[in-house]
Amino acid sequence: MLRRALASFLITYFFPFLIFSQEDDKIVQITDDPLVQFQRKETPTNKFNYFLSIENPYAESSAYDWLETLNVYIDSSQKTNDSITVRLYKILNAELYNHLKDYTKSLAVAREVYAQMEGLSEEQQEFLLDVMDRNYQALKMFDKQIEIRTLKQTKGFTNKIKFYDVYAEMGLYRKAMDQYIMDEQGTINESDFLGKAVHRNKIGNYLRLDNSPSTAINEFNKASGFLEVYNSDISSDKTQEALNQSALLGLQIKGNIGKSMVDLGESRDAIPYLQESIEGLKKLDSPEYSEDLIDNALSLAEAHIDLGNVRTAKRLLDSYTELNSLDQEQKRNRLLGNYYDKIENFRSASVFYRRNDKLLDSLRQNEQSILKQQLGVIVGTNDVENQITQMQEQKAELEKMKGEVKNRDERFNLVIISLIFTLLGFAGLIFAYLNSIKNQRLIEKQKFIIEDSLKEKESLLKEIHHRVKNNLQMVSSLLSLQTKNTKNKSAILALEEGKSRVKAMALIHQKLYQNEDLSVIEMQGYIESLINSVQSVYKKGGHNISITIDAEGTELDIDRAIPFGLILNELVSNTFKYAFPKSDENGKIYIHLRKNGNKGGYFEYSDNGVGLPDGLNERTNSSMGIRLINRLVNQLQSTLNIDQNSDGVRFWFNFV
Known part of the structure; x- marks a missing residue:
């Protein structure tokens, strides 16, 4: 007790002023040690605030020197029953243990202050909660860490709780x-x-x-x-x-x-x-x-x-x-x-792989056990000495487990050596067998790499189609904004038609990234979705048109699906706009699409509307829709055929 009291007196009152170094017969007083500066502060609050402002508190003195000094201050404050001062110094103690990576002890000291947190300033409370947050994260006690962060938000220390680092720690x-x-x-x-x-x-x-x-x-x-x-x-x-x-x-x-x-x-x-x-x-x-x-x-x-x-x-x-x-x-x-x-050296490799697996399993089980025991110790008691004892027992248990694993491995090695001497006559066979295992492992490894690479490429391709679809939707939205700012009816109509064509292309990419097979598009579902999209634009007067789609089981690649989508978009839009000017109660649309194996296919579109106007050939060069359809059909290496009769109009062509 006498020696401790003397040490307290020297550290508090005498030590800061008597640190000298002898150089060339001159006595130079050292003043740049953060610990010395800390000791010279007059009040505990000033000491606390100074510690928080230091960039590197260990520039001259180690964390253990700081702990020794703080323990003296804590003893002195406890004797005078200055509970606020004791709590301030213990908060700094917890921070020092955290720096030393003794997270369990740091958390035990912090929780002792946390139980009596009222009376501390907001800055002191916030610093205490930060220390506890870091300790819970290091100990992987994520539920407790979330509780602390929620409390920090409740007290107004943070505007928003951030959990991304917790998610990363959890994998x-x-x-x-x-x-x-x-x-x-x-x-x-x-x-x-x-x-x-x-x-x-x-x-x-x-x-x-x-x-x-x-x-x-x-x-x-x-x-x-x-x-x-x-x-x-x-x-x-x-x-x-x-x-x-x-x-x-x-x-x-x-x-x-x-x-x-x-x-x-x-x-x-x-x-x-x-x-x-x-x-x-x-x-x-x-x-x-x-x-x-x-x-x-x-x-x-x-x-x-x-x-x-x-x-x-x-x-x-x-x-x-x-x-x-x-x-x-x-x-x-x-x-x-x-x-x-x-x-x-296949024997060493095999033994090493098994040793790695067993040691890794043991360490993981023991890590979980330690975390559970630490949680029980921290919640159940604030006695620091008991926590230290339990941690030492846990470390001893870990060392014992490692020793047992090592002994088992040594016994295993002895068995392997005995078998080698016993089976020398079969050395050639064993060598061939090990070579086959190695080759099989290499084949499986290459197969895994290839499969993983294919999955990643498929994922990237889906992401590309998704982004193309999003970009096309953005173009459609820009056209919509332009439509709202345009008063000319012809311009509005042209913008609406352009937007409809962009949506048809976007729908292709949407269907692609939603498919399991990225190489083809199932046309029955695509045509149905396209019809719904066109109807949502032109169904202002309440169309009552019967639509029959016969494309079940037909699949096309993207190079043919996009022209088909644009052709259909033009044909269906023209039907809704022009085919039924008076009434559409008995309106009908028929769409047929079939493939003939690898020999191409056949497409047909018809409606029972008023048909095409007279002078179609003369209008062909001036009609944007008909010109676009002809170019798209040419892209499919075919020629558009048009049949007009009293029952409407029919478009058809074969394609390769």
Whole structure:
């Protein structure tokens, strides 16, 4: 007790003024240590606010030095029953434990203050909730994290709750990307090219993690373009912090492009990107960037294995053994197994694959167990010592489990060795069998790659058709806006006809991306949808026309479907506009479309209206609709035939 009281006195009153360094027989007082400056602040509130303003509190003193100082302050405040001061110092304690990645202890201290949060200022409450938010995220306690964020919104500390980082931690990368885009939309200034680069890089990373590397590369290239514009802009002053952020972002973007190229199988092109990113991150020499560094190194090793540079890959895998996550450990073990496969050490590869699977399952089960135990400890008690004890027990349990897995593997190796000596006479047969397994595995791997590539290409093709449909709909909307601003009836009619033709083409692309088969369109459903679209435009007077469509089972590719769609659009529009000027009670339209195997097909359209006007041949050159139909029929390598009688008009042609 005496030594602790003496330490408290020295740290609080004496230590800040007696830190000296001897240099050339001169005594120089050190004043730039943030911890010293912290101690010199007069009130606990001033100390708290100063800590929040420090960019790097560990410039001179470590986090453990800070903890020791804060514990002295806490003891001193508890003796004077100054509960507000105790809570302030404990909030800082929780932040320090978070920096040390002791998230369970940090959360235990924070929850102790959280239970008595009333009486703290809004700034202090907000900082406490931020610490708890980060701890819950690190411990993957997402339900509690959501509760804290909801409370922050209720208290007015944030305008909108953001969950995209929670979705990403849960592996829901596409949902995280959609939420991120929605939350950040409109928040980035048009001239903030650095912010745009960060935005595009984050979207690209979500796409990469969601197994869409080709789309991700497009986003990374956009991010790189924005960053280049930002770096080349000499008209505005840039702080050192902004320059550092720009340099780090450039390295991250290059690493992300390299990782995406490896995922696409473009290993040779990926290597320069990954090497440049790794060398730059090494120079930064900060634990904050270690995860990016290891991810890039593992992807670089994968690229070298793919290219047959197995020794280079092995050196990389041996250089990075302190991993940050189970995913990194799994990838490293898989790559080591691939390495042994490449050098035809199949026994080691097989053992390594099985060892990786068993260790990974055990670690995942234990991780879930630890999280459940941590939740019970935090909710059930605020006793820090009990939490430390339980965490130590959990770590011991993990080490014991690893030892058991290692022992089982060693016994397995002994069995393998015994079998090898017993079955030496069958060495040739075993070698042939292992070769067949290897070939089968390679065939299955290539099959999986091909199937995955086909699925991705189909998805991209559907996305293209979807975007074409959206663009055509935008054109249709622009025509509608132009119609509203036009008073000339002839111009309005021309715009309406143009809009109808655009809708016919848009419907083709809509049917394509909705189909399972992207190569053909089922014409019966398309014609029905097209008729409904035309009716919605011309049914102002209440048409009562009977329409018969005979195209069941007929499928056309897009090169023939688009001309057919435009031809039908013109014919049906003309029928609704001109065929029944007086009454359409007995109006009929008949549409017939058939294919004759690979020998072409036959199309027929007829109605029982008033027919075509006299002098059709003379009007053909002046009628936009008839000229368009003739050109479309010529595009189908056919000739339009027109039959007119007392029962209406009939259009027909054969096509190849």
